[in-house]
Amino acid sequence: MTPKDKQVVLMILGGWGITPAWSGNILNYLNTPHFHNLWKTFFHINIEPFPGKYSFCARQGSEISFANIGTGRINPDEGDQINEAIKSGVFLRHTGIQNAFRSTQGALHIVSLVDTRGKHSRLEHLAGLLIVARGFNVPKIFFHLGLMSGDDPNDRAYYELQKIIRMIEPFPNVEIASLFGSNFVLENDNKIKSIKILFNLLTRGHGLYFNQNFSEIFDRYYQKGGIDNTFPPSALNIDSKIIGRVNAGDTIIIANLKIDSIRPFVKIFDSPNIVGTPFDKKKLSNLKIYTFFNHGMGSKSISIFNRKTIPNPLSKVLSDNKLTQLKIAHIDKKFQIGYYFNGGNFEKYDNENRKVFPISRLDQNWLLGADEIYWDFKKAFLKRSHNFYLVSFSNADLLGHFGDMDIASKAIKKFDNIIGEIANITLERGADLIITADHGNAEEIIEKQTGEHKRYHTTNPVPFIFVSSKNLRPRAESLSLEGDIPPLYNSYTHASIAPTILDLFGLIKPSQMSDEGLITNELPIKNGVN
Structure with a gap:
């Protein structure tokens, strides 16, 4: 046979x-x-x-x-590899990381899910990026965070968010600029409607607005029965001014680990016309997009670490x-x-x-x-x-x-x-x-x-x-x-x-x-x- x-x-x-x-x-x-x-x-x-x-x-x-x-x-697990690089100091000295920080002509945007299980992203990696930031004169760093929690109702993403808030306190140039539920990323990465919502949030500030009183925001949200994964897309608004949108010359680091939480962001910035609404390409000219690893998506994004297939x-x-x-x-x-x-x-x-x-x-x-x-x-x-x-x-x-x-x-x-x-x-x-x-x-x-x-x-x-x-x-x-x-x-x-x-x-x-x-x-x- x-x-x-x-x-x-x-x-x-x-x-x-x-x-x-x-x-x-x-x-x-x-x-x-x-x-x-x-x-x-x-x-x-x-x-x-x-x-x-x-x-x-x-x-x-x-x-x-x-x-x-x-x-x-x-x-090897890629997230574990990054953890080891941070512990050993290789992360701080890595050429790919340093190039990402040097590349920006404007603001640096860090996009990440806040995953209570650490599957799609890890707080240690965000902390590592902030440590690297100390050595570079980046005027503004903005976090755009997708909230994600597992099955435990007591294991809410806000508890992880509080750790990030404490993490950025020593950095006057760092702010949390966007919040959104992970369902807009993970469950809909091929649905134009969700991609459009994310794109308009990150570039135009479309959505709800929030101030920096996070405890009040989440107390009210959870009391109404809200869950992390469906948190409405929201932009930071201070004194009636929307803060931290992606503009020409900026750099984006997508700090997620899994392909289904990376692809949507690569898609919308790689090909902004995919959202189906007119957009002035000049507003995103000279935009640099970095991911931790190259996941073979054939995009213009730059991988920080080499990953061999x-x-x-x-x-x-x-x-x-x-x-x-x-x-x-x-x-x-x-x-x-x-x-x-x-x-x-x-x-x-x-x-x-x-x-x-x-x-x-x-x-x-x-x-x-x-x-x-x-x-x-x-x-x-x-x-x-x-x-x-x-x-x-x-x-x-x-x-x-x-x-x-x-x-x-x-x-x-x-x-x-x-x-x-x-x-x-x-x-x-x-x-x-x-x-x-x-x-x-x-x-x-x-x-x-x-x-x-x-x-x-x-x-x-x-x-x-x-x-x-x-x-x-x-x-x-x-x-x-x-x-x-x-x-x-x-x-x-x-x-x-x-x-x-x-x-x-x-x-x-x-x-x-x-x-x-x-x-x-x-x-x-x-x-x-x-």
Whole structure:
């Protein structure tokens, strides 16, 4: 059988960690019998999702997991790299940082989300920029801040904003000039209406106005039931004068870390006509736009730090061998299945197709839209339209963040049926199925110490299950057929998955992939015995 005759399916379950059954784990056997039967029946092992020294902030996203899976290597987290540069002093001396401060002919604008989890941005990075500012005679520095908070109602962005306010107190030339909710950035980066609102706020001051009495503003806003992510776009107004708009000759530093929180700002300043309203280009002439890293958007923005794309990720190797790929996911994994899985390469490879589906409201669809993903996958799979399928479901992660044990348990039961259906059709067609997860969450909805809702991703191991009707031998000795949970930690990571997939296709893995595959065709076994 040639590689073109084969079908391999990789199912990535968002927020599906492995831990012994307990009252705070909705992924127990009663709720997920199909998953547990697959675990008992087929080769399985625990994968450590965050090996090494990934910070708490790095673990709050799935980007690094998808990157490690797709490239077959353990990649550094960019936010952690910047933290190390600040601690070591490299940040202060870095040519890219210094060029950004030297480039401005007017004001310096720092655009950043205020993310309480530290996924999209970190206060340490803003503090580092202010330290650098001491050595440059920049007349005015303006912060334009997008407010973002997670699931905890007590974890409000205003608490982080207070830290920024204290941070800028020693700097008389620094002011907070704009505030807006993160939804205008993250959930609408392709919607012209939201881009237009951001553009008009930052350049013209359109929106609501605020003074510098932040405590009064936010007390009133929260009392009315307002949430950070939908905070109305607002501009600083002192004595009836709008302060801190972007003008010709200014410099902008976009201090966000993730591509979905960088792209909207790059778009509006790279191509201001995108907003659809007349705008005098002279008002933005000689404007310099800097980002921490180059995320391959083909824009005029300048990257401060060099970022090397991974030359031969799994998707490229498959494409180079004329194998077709279909990647399907919930829309929140849009960039994970593309940009991050492909090692920082933004464009699709030949024969690579991607589809994303909206997340349904839980009160309207217990499956949160996973049924649409499943039916689209099934239709393509039964037609044998592709060789490799990446199917990503966010259900467990979304339910873990939701936090209601009773509702989440009912919803995960329904989703477990989809896991069983995908396993059945892959077995019937003689295809290979790998089930894994990006990180944990739903296995610990409750804090064991306090009994309260746990609102962050866990560091628990995640599953690796190899579902196949073929006689294939597990390469790793600790791969097992029994139903017991293996030791919680071992040496296997997400980096083993891409080499495993290449082995299944009979392809040679590139040298950049650090780990060996977990399955081999060389020594067939029957009933788990050589």
